[in-house]
Amino acid sequence: MAEPIFRRLALLGIGLIGSSVARIVRERGDIAAELVANARTQSTLDRVMQLGIADRVELDPARAVEGADCVMLCAPVGAYEALAAAIAPHLAPGAILTDVGSTKQSVIRDVGPLVPAGVHFVPAHPVAGTEYSGPDAGFTTLFQGRWCLLTPPAGTDETAVEKIAELWRRCGSMVEAMEPAHHDRVLAIVSHLPHLIAFTICGTADDLEGESRQQVLQFAASGFRDFTRIAASDPVMWRDVFLNNREALLEMLQRFMEDAQAMARAVRWGDATYIEDRILRGRVIRRSLIEMKQA
Amino acid sequence: MAEPIFRRLALLGIGLIGSSVARIVRERGDIAAELVANARTQSTLDRVMQLGIADRVELDPARAVEGADCVMLCAPVGAYEALAAAIAPHLAPGAILTDVGSTKQSVIRDVGPLVPAGVHFVPAHPVAGTEYSGPDAGFTTLFQGRWCLLTPPAGTDETAVEKIAELWRRCGSMVEAMEPAHHDRVLAIVSHLPHLIAFTICGTADDLEGESRQQVLQFAASGFRDFTRIAASDPVMWRDVFLNNREALLEMLQRFMEDAQAMARAVRWGDATYIEDRILRGRVIRRSLIEMKQA
Numbered sequence: 269m270a271e272p273i274f275r276r277l278a279l280l281g282i283g284l285i286g287s288s289v290a291r292i293v294r295e296r297g298d299i300a301a302e303l304v305a306n307a308r309t310q311s312t313l314d315r316v317m318q319l320g321i322a323d324r325v326e327l328d329p330a331r332a333v334e335g336a337d338c339v340m341l342c343a344p345v346g347a348y349e350a351l352a353a354a355i356a357p358h359l360a361p362g363a364i365l366t367d368v369g370s371t372k373q374s375v376i377r378d379v380g381p382l383v384p385a386g387v388h389f390v391p392a393h394p395v396a397g398t399e400y401s402g403p404d405a406g407f408t409t410l411f412q413g414r415w416c417l418l419t420p421p422a423g424t425d426e427t428a429v430e431k432i433a434e435l436w437r438r439c440g441s442m443v444e445a446m447e448p449a450h451h452d453r454v455l456a457i458v459s460h461l462p463h464l465i466a467f468t469i470c471g472t473a474d475d476l477e478g479e480s481r482q483q484v485l486q487f488a489a490s491g492f493r494d495f496t497r498i499a500a501s502d503p504v505m506w507r508d509v510f511l512n513n514r515e516a517l518l519e520m521l522q523r524f525m526e527d528a529q530a531m532a533r534a535v536r537w538g539d540a541t542y543i544e545d546r547i548l549r550g551r552v553i554r555r556s557l558i559e560m561k562q563a
Numbered sequence: 564m565a566e567p568i569f570r571r572l573a574l575l576g577i578g579l580i581g582s583s584v585a586r587i588v589r590e591r592g593d594i595a596a597e598l599v600a601n602a603r604t605q606s607t608l609d610r611v612m613q614l615g616i617a618d619r620v621e622l623d624p625a626r627a628v629e630g631a632d633c634v635m636l637c638a639p640v641g642a643y644e645a646l647a648a649a650i651a652p653h654l655a656p657g658a659i660l661t662d663v664g665s666t667k668q669s670v671i672r673d674v675g676p677l678v679p680a681g682v683h684f685v686p687a688h689p690v691a692g693t694e695y696s697g698p699d700a701g702f703t704t705l706f707q708g709r710w711c712l713l714t715p716p717a718g719t720d721e722t723a724v725e726k727i728a729e730l731w732r733r734c735g736s737m738v739e740a741m742e743p744a745h746h747d748r749v750l751a752i753v754s755h756l757p758h759l760i761a762f763t764i765c766g767t768a769d770d771l772e773g774e775s776r777q778q779v780l781q782f783a784a785s786g787f788r789d790f791t792r793i794a795a796s797d798p799v800m801w802r803d804v805f806l807n808n809r810e811a812l813l814e815m816l817q818r819f820m821e822d823a824q825a826m827a828r829a830v831r832w833g834d835a836t837y838i839e840d841r842i843l844r845g846r847v848i849r850r851s852l853i854e855m856k857q858a
Contacts, residue, residue, distance in 0.1 A: 346835075395782050399849075415782055454778045457768050462786030465760060468826050470845030472819045473752050483749045485851050487690050487710055491757030494789045496852055499845030507838045510830050521827050524767045525820065531763050532816050535805050540641075543802045550765030550794030554694075556780050557791055 273431050273438070274300040274364075278336035280329050280351055282307050282316055283502070284397060285368045286342030287406030290321040292439050295408055299438050306332035307403075308343075315403050330358040338431070341367035341379070346508030349378040361386045364428045368394055370455060370505075372419040372448040374512035380421065388428035393417045393451065394441055395459070399500040412440035419448040449516075456516035461524060463506055464517065466498035568726050568733070569595040569659075573631035575624050575646055577602050577611055578797070579692060580663045581637030582701030585616040587734050590703055594733050601627035602698075603638075610698050625653040633726070636662035636674070641803030644673040656681045659723045663689055665750060665800075667714040667743040669807035675716065683723035688712045688746065689736055690754070694795040707735035714743040744811075751811035756819060758801055759812065761793035 277293060277300035279286045286305070293299045305322035306329045307313050313325035326332035333339045333355045341348055348369065359365065365387055369375045375391050383389045396414040398405065416436035420429050433443045446454075473484045473492070488496065510517060527546075534542040572588060572595035574581045581600070588594045600617035601624045602608050608620035621627035628634045628650045636643055643664065654660065660682055664670050670686050678684040691709040693700065711731035715724050728738045741749075768779045768787070783791065805812060822841075829837040 417782075450775075450778075454775055454782060457771065457775075458779050458782050458787040460786075462764065462790055464826055464830075465764065465823070466786075467842045467845045468822045469752075469757065469760065469819055470848045471841045472815070472822045474844045474848050475818070475822075476752065480745075480749055480752075483745075484753050485848070485855055487712075487749060487753050488852055491755075491761075491793055492753040493852065494793055495757055496845065496849040498786060498789055499842070500849040503839050503842040503846065506842055507835055510826075510838055511833055511835060514830055518827060518831060520767070521823065521830075523770070524764055525823060525827075527763045527767045527770075528760070528816065528820060531759055531805075532813060532820075535759075535809055535816075536813060538806055538809075540802055540806060543805055544798050546766045547762045547794070547798040547801055549769045550762045550791065551798065553765045553769050553780070554791040554795040557783055557788065560780055 270298040272298055272301045273434055274338040276300060276302040276304060276336045276338070278304045278306065278332045278339045279322070280306045280332060280339065280341050280355070281343030281347075282312060282322070282403050283342065284401050284405040284410075285394065286340070287316070287319075287321055287403040288408065288410040289340065289342070289439065290316075291406055291408045292411075294321055296438060299435055300338065304332050304336060312403060319403060321403070321406075329354050333358050333363075335360055336363060338364045338366065338435075341365070341369065344505045344508040345369040345371050345374060345512045346504070348375060349382070352379040352382040356382045356384055359384055359387045364388045364390055364431060366390045366392050366432050368392060370459065370509045371512040372417075372451045376419070376421060376448055388425045389421065390424060390429050390432040391419045391448070392432055392436065393419070393455070394436060394439070395455075397501070399497055401502040401505070409440065411436065414441055416441035416443050417446045417451055418443060419446055419451050452513050452516045456513055456520045460509055460513055460517050461520045463498055463501060464510060464521065465524070466495040467506070469495050470499040565593040567593050567596045568729055569633040571595060571597040571599060571631040571633070573599040573601065573627045573634045574617070575601045575627060575634065575636050575650070576638035577607060577617070577698050578637065579696050579700040579705075580689065581635070582611070582614075582616055582698040583703065583705040584635065584637070584734065585611075586701055586703045587706075589616055591733060594730055595633065599627050599631060607698060614698060616698070616701075624649050628653050628658075630655055631658060633659045633661065633730075636660070636664065639800045639803040640664040640666050640669060640807045641799070643670060644677075647674040647677040651677045651679055654679055654682045657683075659683045659685055659726060661685045661687050661727050663687060665754065665804045666807040667746045671714070671716060671743055683720045684716065685719060685724050685727045686714045686743070687727055687731065688714070688750070689731060689734070690750075692796070694792055696797040696800070704735065706731065709736055711736035711738050712741045712746055713738060714741055714746050747808050747811045751808055751815045755804055755808055755812050756815045758793055758796060759805060759816065760819070761790040762801070764790050765794040
């Protein structure tokens with residue numbers, strides 16, 4: 269077995285992503301020799317100990333990061349600034365601070381200025397997830413064959429970046445570096461907008477009057493069901509993602525709304541050619557995905 | 564084995580739905596004693612014979628329906644009017660004419676006036692499907708546990724309605740009668756709007772400039788992928804559905820757009836409470852679905 273990359277890894281937040289990392293760390297043994305988990309509530313930490321997925325739990329994030337050579341923020345991105353402020357004075361010199369957030373410009377904006385000199389800050393985003401959340405939701409194959417995008421600010425220590433890249437490779441990910449603004453734009457269309465749309469259409473359906481609403485549930489097969497699956501995702505996490513990728517999300521939503529309006533107009537005026545052309549575009553994308561084995 | 568319901572069943576169109584019905588008819592033996600398939604092209608009919616899922620194929624719909632005591636329209640709903648006009652003079656007295664279209668008011672509008680006296684017209688909609696199409700796409704369990712909605716016009720012969728209900732029960736469906744306008748409204752939100760949205764967002768992504776578009780494909784996991792699956796569905800079928808459920812689809816799309824605009828506004832102004840509330844609505848719907856075992 270390879271030498272563990274880290275002596276002690278502290279996970280701040282132990283939901284779907286954090287608890288998947290924890291399970292992999294425990295199973296492999298070559299990522300970190302010791303694992304400390306922190307969460308907002310004692311009941312989550314009690315559950316973590318029951319599950320046996322951490323060596324130690326700490327309710328105080330400052331205590332959790334003490335002596336850790338790697339600290340990973342696994343909480344909703346809206347909680348990062350307060351967390352970073354709480355742990356900054358307690359980070360060990362030379363430690364690496366990383367994260368798993370779905371927005372990267374906001375993380376650099378909120379956390380960057382609080383990182384003490386001598387601590388290396390390597391923002392990361394494992395592009396993986398399910399609609400389940402909490403410490404019970406994690407599993408060891410979550411990142412298998414999925415991308416992990418690193419967005420280190422210019423001048424970040426290369427050894428630190430490589431250690432985080434290696435951590436994710438050992439978790440099963442393919443690792444790629446990306447410019448933070450570009451990351452936020454791409455994720456806005458592939459992930460944040462689809463989630464916003466899924467939440468919205470479920471809300472639209474929920475607003476229907478009595479009988480129709482009941483029948484929405486009854487006949488949810490074919491189409492709507494897939495949206496409800498996406499829409500079952502963690503509310504706080506997604507609220508924070510939307511608020512922290514505002515510019516890119518609003519731009520993509522604007523483009524989508526224009527396209528939806530154009531479809532509405534084509535339906536109203538019976539423009540069969542336009543409708544068919546737009547439908548065919550979707551199939552092209554799907555075929556490309558299948559060829560790239562991402563479907 | 565029970566007596567077959569029909570002596571001869573003619574399927575006009577043999578794609579995902581038609582070929583699934585054909586496979587079930589062949590497998591069970593208690594739905595129709597003889598099965599005739601019609602399609603628009605000889606190559607589709609050749610494939611049907613290769614697959615061995617019909618007793619006889621006919622390129623001319625008028626010949627296909629001759630002597631059949633049940634005729635089922637399984638083509639895109641936009642083709643119904645011309646099909647009905649072509650077969651009307653050749654329908655056997657006492658025969659049942661039914662269909663599988665996703666829109667029901669348009670079917671009654673287009674086909675109803677062409678049905679000869681003495682022929683029973685029983686519009687039906689099996690609410691089931693996949694993103695695949697064509698005679699190879701069908702399978703015998705497609706309708707298992709799914710609803711089939713019947714929308715017979717007032718005064719339709721009850722024996723005819725019961726025969727079609729029994730046909731679908733033998734296909735594995737749960738059968739329910741519904742008022743056509745109400746059907747179109749409910750399906751607009753559970754199926755037609757989700758498809759329109761999925762096609763649209765795939766088009767929006769396809770319109771992005773070079774590098775971003777490439778990365779949409781690369782990072783399609785979590786969210787976007789589910790939309791591309793829906794968007795892979797048959798273009799002609801869906802074009803026809805949109806054009807033939809115009810009023811209800813435009814109303815639901817309008818409601819959805821208002822809700823999406825409200826979400827955009829909440830994101831722009833940082834209204835965390837509103838966003839979280841709307842996300843939670845989606846989860847309620849999902850939970851109800853799981854309780855109803857429709858998820």
